[in-house]
Each structure stands twice: as structure tokens, then as C-alpha cells.
Amino acid sequence: MSTISRIRVQAPATLSNLGPGFDVLGMAIEQPGDYVEAEWSEAPGVEIVEVRGDAGRLSTDPTRNVVGLAATATLRVFDARMSVSRPPGVRLWLDKQMPLASGLGSSAASSVGGALAVSELLGGVFGRDDLIACALEGERAVSGGLHADNVAPCVVGGIILIRSYTPLELLSLPVPEALRVAVVHPHTSVVTAEARRLVAERRFEIGQAVANLGQLGALVTALHRGDLELLGRAISDALVEPIRAPLVPGFAEVKEAALEAGALGCSLSGSGPSVFAFASSDDQATHLGARMAARFQEVAGLDSDTYVGKVNARGARRVEENE
Numbered sequence: 001m002s003t004i005s006r007i008r009v010q011a012p013a014t015l016s017n018l019g020p021g022f023d024v025l026g027m028a029i030e031q032p033g034d035y036v037e038a039e040w041s042e043a044p045g046v047e048i049v050e051v052r053g054d055a056g057r058l059s060t061d062p063t064r065n066v067v068g069l070a071a072t073a074t075l076r077v078f079d080a081r082m083s084v085s086r087p088p089g090v091r092l093w094l095d096k097q098m099p100l101a102s103g104l105g106s107s108a109a110s111s112v113g114g115a116l117a118v119s120e121l122l123g124g125v126f127g128r129d130d131l132i133a134c135a136l137e138g139e140r141a142v143s144g145g146l147h148a149d150n151v152a153p154c155v156v157g158g159i160i161l162i163r164s165y166t167p168l169e170l171l172s173l174p175v176p177e178a179l180r181v182a183v184v185h186p187h188t189s190v191v192t193a194e195a196r197r198l199v200a201e202r203r204f205e206i207g208q209a210v211a212n213l214g215q216l217g218a219l220v221t222a223l224h225r226g227d228l229e230l231l232g233r234a235i236s237d238a239l240v241e242p243i244r245a246p247l248v249p250g251f252a253e254v255k256e257a258a259l260e261a262g263a264l265g266c267s268l269s270g271s272g273p274s275v276f277a278f279a280s281s282d283d284q285a286t287h288l289g290a291r292m293a294a295r296f297q298e299v300a301g302l303d304s305d306t307y308v309g310k311v312n313a314r315g316a317r318r319v320e321e322n323e
């Protein structure tokens, strides 16, 4: 058993679906990211000492907060698998750096942070698949169903395709060097569980499925070829975006503005309300972010947060105490 006493980890925000890939495509981004600190405790179980940055909205009850659920799952898996004694409990601090119900994978980031922090306390015993499984225990509790398209890229980094859920099988897709992302989070919220219910209640035409199959194949091809123009054209969703667009005031106008301003492609991130656009340079991504944020203000009176940058290739990681 490792003697490390305190651990700090960062878990990045993630964009999911990426247009045609409902529940099967996700991408980690550089900013924002949640921080989780963990230390051993003589009190059995998991204690959440403090949650910062959530405006008091999240519970510190470890059975009602995803960071606690994921940490508990990680300890449970360790105990079931390893015949090694460990200190009785863990204390956690969660520093939320991203908005809740934003479409940025906030619950996934906190879940992954909880799982990774405990794994690191235990000496870094768990690999990618175990961390994802433990983090999903948290994510599942809040999102109204099992979907791994935020948790998987949060753990692994890069762009992930979920080939299969049973068993879970992930494929890391190549990330074109020049690809940049602009993400705008308008100050409104969409509850993922409700947005998923809307999708689950709907019946789809075969033509809609055919359209998405073609785009998903094109998107994977574009990433392998490094073809940003094709990648942009493949950001097109005939299934879910039309159902959820009405949940985001101004979405149609913001998307139109992004495409007019030269975005390669643009869609909702996850269940929204965040909107992402792909670009081929830092300057273009900065311009798109500003344009989309201005449009949210013009048409819906909404202030926004804007994040611009590269794809996060590392995923969740241990960081120094002052980072």
C-alpha cells in the first residue's frame, strides 16, 4: 500500500455526440476542468469535506454526489480485487470549474476526478477501463441512463468512439494537428436526464438513421485522413439535434452565425446548452467563439462563457498541489 497522503487530480470537460454520434462520440477539451483532492481518513467510507464553485447546488452527501459515488465504487472494486489492507476511509474536496447542466460533461468530470483521485491514493492501481467503469457509477446516477461518451474521453483524452457498450469497447480516433474548438456556454441550463427522456420518447424514421450513419462514417474517415473540411461537413445530426434545439434559446441563429463566420462545423455539445464549433486555427476559433457568444446575447439576451483551444490529448491526470 502506498504511503501517499494527499492527491490532487484534474478531469477535463468533454464535448459529446459531436453531431452524428449520439452516445458514441466524445472529445476532451483543454479548458475547463474540475479538480478533486483526496486524502486517507481513519473514518470508514467516503466523506466529501467541501464542494467549491457550484454556488451551493451540489450535495456533500457522498451517496448523492457523483464524486462520492465514483470514489466509493473505486474503493469497492479495490477491496473486491486486491487482498491488501488500506486505511478505512477517504476525504474528498471537489473544486467545480465548470457549470452544471451545461453540456460540458460536468458530472463526468467530477465522477472521473473521484475515481482517479482514489486510484492514485491507492498507488495508481487502476487503468483506463476500471477508471471508466467506476466513474460511470457516478455518471449513471445523474444522467438518466448509461452513456459513456463524456466519461471515456475524460479519462483517456482525445476523441473517442464507443464501438460497443456491452461489453464496453472504445476506439481512440486520430486528432488532426490543426483542429481547434470553440465552445460557448450560454447562461441557461438543460438537465441531461430530461433531454435524454425527450430522445427516448421519440420514434425515428429510417431515413434519419441513414443520414447519421453516413455522417458518422464520414467523420471517422475525416479524422483518419486529417481532412478538416470533410470533418466539418460531417458535423450534422438528423436524429437528436432537431429534438433538443428548442431547449436552447437562440441555437439556430448561433449555429447559422458560426457557419457564416467560417466554422468547419457546429452543433450542440451533448444535451446542450453549450454549442461547439470546429476551426482550423487559433485565430479562427477565437473569432468563432466571440461571434457565437455575441449572437446568444443578441437573439436570446444570454451571457456566455467561451472556451477556445485544442483537443485535450491527455485526459484526466494527477497534478501538483498548486496547479
Ligand code: HSE
Residues within 6 Å of the ligand: 016, 017, 022, 023, 024, 103, 105, 147, 149, 150, 192, 195, 196, 269, 270, 271
Ligand atoms: N450523449 C449524451 C446525450 C451526452 O446526448 O444525452 C450527455 O452529456
